[in-house]
Amino acid sequence: MKKEWLVYLGILIVSLILFFVVTEPITFSPTVSFIIIGLILLAIVYIFVRTIQGNYVGRQTVFLFVGISVILPFFMTITQPIKLSPEVGSLYTALGELQPGSKVLISFDYDPPSAPELQPMAETFFYYCFKNDLKVLIMGLWPQGPQQADLAIQKALEQPDIAAKNIEYGVDYINLGFQAGNEFVIQRMGSSFKSMFPTDFYGTPYDSLPLVDGISNFSNIDFSMNLSAGYPGTIEWVQVAVDRYGVKLGAGNTAVQAPQVYPYLNSGQIKGLLGGLNGAAEFEKVVGVIGKGTKFMVSQSAAHVIVIAFIIIGNAAFFLGDKRKKSKAAEKKEA
Amino acid sequence: MEMSELIGIWLGAFLTLGIISFLYGDNPWYKLCEAIFVGSSAGYWFITLFWDNIYSKFYVGVTQDGNYMLLVGGVLGFLMLMRLISKIGWISRWPLAFVVGAIAGFYLINYFSSNVMYQVNATIMPLFGSGYGDPIFSASFGNVINKIIIAGGTFTGLVYFFFSKEHKGAFGATAKVGIWVIMLTFGASFGYTVMSRMSLLIGRMDFIFGDWLGLIK
Incomplete structure (x- = not known):
């Protein structure tokens, strides 16, 4: 039997054991957690020493350590302090200026692959809106965006204080669905929402929805939020909705996209920015929710520590290897 | 379930x-x-x-x-398919020319306004004032430093991409600062990219150990 098939079989057996035998969630106590962290750090130091001695590790070892650093914090009870950054603070301030009953438009411009970063932002944003009696209009320039919105709405509605409010579809929030056309959809919405969304996500005619009574274009919207993972996304919203129609815009982006959006924050074209998982965690903190953004931050930080450690180890290997090559070449020359 | x-x-x-x-x-x-x-x-x-x-x-x-009016777009879209027939493939250039022209016109205005005018405006801010029209010395020390870094970084970065003059002397030194600024920008972008990729891995691992195996609370 080939080696790889043995690996598949091993994965299958371990998975089945975990699925059928371990039926309760696993949680490490803080003491066990710190012992594990200590052991991982010792292993890193050992790899560093071995590297200096000229014994280099393979890439699989790096993957293994990154995997461990991501997975183990799920089972640990330790938390990480989260500091509020100015970009998240300014978004929260801008939202705080909205009066109850204000109309908020949120565009879901992402799909499931970007959900780990953007979904916690969406859930917290809905929670904030419902808690503060803001009326929410949902749309998407990505086909799967409105479905992501529905998932986030369900999570927000599960919160006890929101469930007590009897939030009603059509009155407190609506999902207008997806519309193809990228930035041209935003352009058309500047004159008429109805022309782009004649029905909502479920086929109800636009005019039959009580929430949109009196909403014809961007001038009737008090604040817009864009959750984006690429094109079309925040940049297009800034270019069309903000700069042409004067919409107040907040943005939540994947970390990859955040550096491209920062200039718009500096120029005041967007009111605030949630960048990646870190932004999601900060937003959860300021709103007062403990969601996946906060929970995942320990894994995120642990993975970053491991990446930095292996960058140092990799550089040590590179420079020492170079030195060794030179000394070997000098020895050969002498011989 | x-x-x-x-x-x-x-x-x-x-x-x-x-x-x-x-x-x-x-x-x-x-x-x-x-x-x-x-x-x-x-x-x-x-x-x-x-x-x-x-x-x-x-x-x-x-x-x-x-x-x-949609028929116009429909016909243009249909003409785009002509490239599948080699003898009359040249017809597909007409709708393509329309698309390129329309998009170029649309983007020209958008990018010039949002990415040039607003960004130039945000780069050259009053040094000691909080903003345009604000009293002088109203900006904090950190704000002043930020403005110097932004304006200086933009200037040196632009100097680096000016190739009509040899990068020597004071001009070369400015270009060298520019390349450092660009490298720092790339470094920040790389850091964010690592963060993003880790987030995706965290999301998948949460699915494996939480939704699938049920090992996470």
Whole structure:
């Protein structure tokens, strides 16, 4: 039997054991957690020493350590302090200026692959809106965006204080669905929402929805939020909705996209920015929710520590290897 | 948990582990998962674009709403397909020219306004004032430093990309500062990219150990 098939079989057996035998969630106590962290750090130091001695590790070892650093914090009870950054603070301030009953438009411009970063932002944003009696209009320039919105709405509605409010579809929030056309959809919405969304996500005619009574274009919207993972996304919203129609815009982006959006924050074209998982965690903190953004931050930080450690180890290997090559070449020359 | 949901989760776990198995090395399991991903993505996009554009916008727009202007777009779209016939393939250049012209015109205004005018405005701010029209010395010390870094970084970065003069002397030194600024920007972008990729891995691991195996609270 080939080696790889043995690996598949091993994965299958371990998975089945975990699925059928371990039926309760696993949680490490803080003491066990710190012992594990200590052991991982010792292993890193050992790899560093071995590297200096000229014994280099393979890439699989790096993957293994990154995997461990991501997975183990799920089972640990330790938390990480989260500091509020100015970009998240300014978004929260801008939202705080909205009066109850204000109309908020949120565009879901992402799909499931970007959900780990953007979904916690969406859930917290809905929670904030419902808690503060803001009326929410949902749309998407990505086909799967409105479905992501529905998932986030369900999570927000599960919160006890929101469930007590009897939030009603059509009155407190609506999902207008997806519309193809990228930035041209935003352009058309500047004159008429109805022309782009004649029905909502479920086929109800636009005019039959009580929430949109009196909403014809961007001038009737008090604040817009864009959750984006690429094109079309925040940049297009800034270019069309903000700069042409004067919409107040907040943005939540994947970390990859955040550096491209920062200039718009500096120029005041967007009111605030949630960048990646870190932004999601900060937003959860300021709103007062403990969601996946906060929970995942320990894994995120642990993975970053491991990446930095292996960058140092990799550089040590590179420079020492170079030195060794030179000394070997000098020895050969002498011989 | 419903059976359909359970099957979905097991299928998701099978495909996730298959894709991750590439870290060990290229293998048939990974290839199978990759082929499923490519095929299902292509199918999904084809169906989505067909129903959202050709059916909902074009067909319904023309036949039910009587919006005959859409026929112009429809004809242009049809002409685009002419490239499949080599003898009359040149016809496809007409709709392409229309698209390029229209998009270029649209983007010219957007980018000039949002990415040039607003950004220039935000780069050259009053040094000691909080903003335009604010009293002098109203900016904090950190704010002043920020403005110097932004204006200086932009200037030196632009100098680096000025190749009509040899990068020597004071000009060369400024260009060197510019390349450092650019490298720092790339470093920040790389850091954010690492963060993003880690987030995706965290999301998948949460699915494996939480939704699938039920080991996380």
